[in-house]
Amino acid sequence: MLRVPEALARVLELAAPLPAVDRPLEASLDRWLADDVWADADQPTFDKAVVDGFAVRFEDLAELPRRLRVVETILAGQVPTRPLASGEAAEITTGAPLPPNADAVIMHERTDRDGEFVAIRPQAIKPDMNRLARGRVYRSGDRLLAGGVVLTPARMGLLAAVGASVVRVVPPPRVAIVPTGDELVDFRETPGPGRIRNSNAVMLEALAARRGAEPWTSPILPDEPEALHEGLRRALEADVALVIGGVSAGQKDLVPGTLRALGVREVFHKVRLKPGKPLWFGVGPARDGRPPTLVFGLPGNPLSGLVNFLLFVAPALDVLEGRPPRGAGVVPALAAKRLEHGGDRATYLPARIVGEPHGPSGMAAVEPIDWSGSADLVSVVRADGFLVLPDHETTVEPGDVVGFLPLH
Incomplete structure (x- = not known):
């Protein structure tokens, strides 16, 4: 019987990242970026003001106070009409482009406006004050994000800034949850004599969803070979199959044999673990363009399934998503x-x-x-x-x- 670290090592040996897909940027939160992303232009693409005020030439302000003629107003989204001549200024708003030869912006609060003139009060002034130079944030051709990072809201904003409307990401794993057992009824029903509600599937579906997977829950499969065969066959279309019950040594524990008949190779059965000893793990047949399905036969008791998920399934989901396996977090x-x-x-x-x-x-x-x-x-x-x-x-x-x- 394997120890927990040995069993986890075997699971991770057989887990492989899913092939990357193209997805709309806005549908890619928390996905792992597959490819590097490069800047398509300088940012900013022009010298721009970072405050509301007056664009000036630093050389005109050698002595203060100084009156300058205001020759135009430049709003965000507009472009200046000409360079500044000696003794001139341009009123400007935050984010607007500076005139070609302007090299500083004086805040409104440090000036006095008088008609077509503005007086610059005495203050410390230096070149590039309140000016964000072209390409200061990044240059065209810079690598902005390396493949293999998770797309956070801030990273998505950066991708939007470079026009990456479609990104190549590792998709969420598809997880099939398959409850089995003649004793189970849907959790919405009142169980009759000898029957119990199916609570495991809801719990495992929530665990998989919280881990970033896309879960799907099968109808309850009875302990009957033909129904098990068809239900498990469908589950093998997913990236991970979590089969609940039927993996111990009882008369109706038919799951391992049915999985073998479907081409699933058993890797191990039972772990030195409490709760969760009867865990069964195998690998499905090859699939076109995707890694083989990882199949976990979980015991029917809820705590056993919960511990098995945290210790073995969750790290496998990390690998499928392209993440370093986080383990169970002990x-x-x-x-x-x-x-x-x-x-x-x-x-x-x-x-x-x-x-x-x-x-x-x-x-x-x-x-x-x-x-x-x-x-x-x-x-x-x-x-x-x-x-x-x-x-x-x-x-x-x-x-x-x-x-x-x-x-x-």
């Missing part, structure tokens, strides 16, 4: 109480943060909360995350460093 924390762990599986206990981070390390103290096993979603709702215990016997004393997997 961080160091301090144990708030004594714990004795006698198992041989890495164990994830629902836990809460106790007090504020403190000490030089800034680590929070955490303690497990009461839980009733891997079907107990209430404990997770009350928890801040999972306290992580190793896959061997250990005793944790208060103040010892432990792993903590935040949920939020």
Whole structure:
């Protein structure tokens, strides 16, 4: 049986970035940019004013105060009609182009207007004051963004500034969520005797969407070979298939065999992990132009599926999106109480943060909360995350460093 790091390594070995696609810029938030982006022109494309005031020639202001004749008004979006002659100024608004030989802008607040003249008050003046020179932000041909970065709102604004209306990005992975089991009913229904509501699919769909994927949830598949075969066949059209239930060793655990019949190669089955030991992982057959489908057979208990998603599915989604795998996000924390762990599986206990981070390390103290096993979603709702215990016997004393997997 694989340990958690070994199982994750095998998942990541088989995950590959999806092929890039062209998308409208406005539909590319949080996508990973596939190609470099280059400036198509200088920015700004002209010398421009950065304040409202008067464009002047610095050489005319050797002595202050000085009266200058205002020869024109230049608004943003207009262009100056001529250079300034000696003793002249042009009224100008923020963002407007300066006359060709103007090399400073004096703010309105430091002048006195008198008809067609403006008096420049005594003040410290230097060349290029309140002037943004052509190409100061970037030059035509400069590389503005390198491929392999996520498109944030600011980066999208920069792309819009260079006219990149269509960008080449790595698309979001498509995730098929396939609940199986004769005992399941839709969560909108009232279950009859021996039946339970399908809560896992909603939770996994939300986890996938929060991770940036495009989830699709299948109708519940009964434990019947023909229905499983057709439902799983459709799921293999997605980039990732999350099959819930049917992967243990029971009489009706038909999922692994059905997947093998569909050409899915088993990579591993079971991990030294609690909850989540029965995890099944395989790789689908080759697909035209896209990496093979990554198939995760998740146990039916909600906490098992949740932990499996955080530890294995989420890092795989990162790779498909072109990101460096972020892993599950386990961080160091301090144990708030004594714990004795006698198992041989890495164990994830629902836990809460106790007090504020403190000490030089800034680590929070955490303690497990009461839980009733891997079907107990209430404990997770009350928890801040999972306290992580190793896959061997250990005793944790208060103040010892432990792993903590935040949920939020």
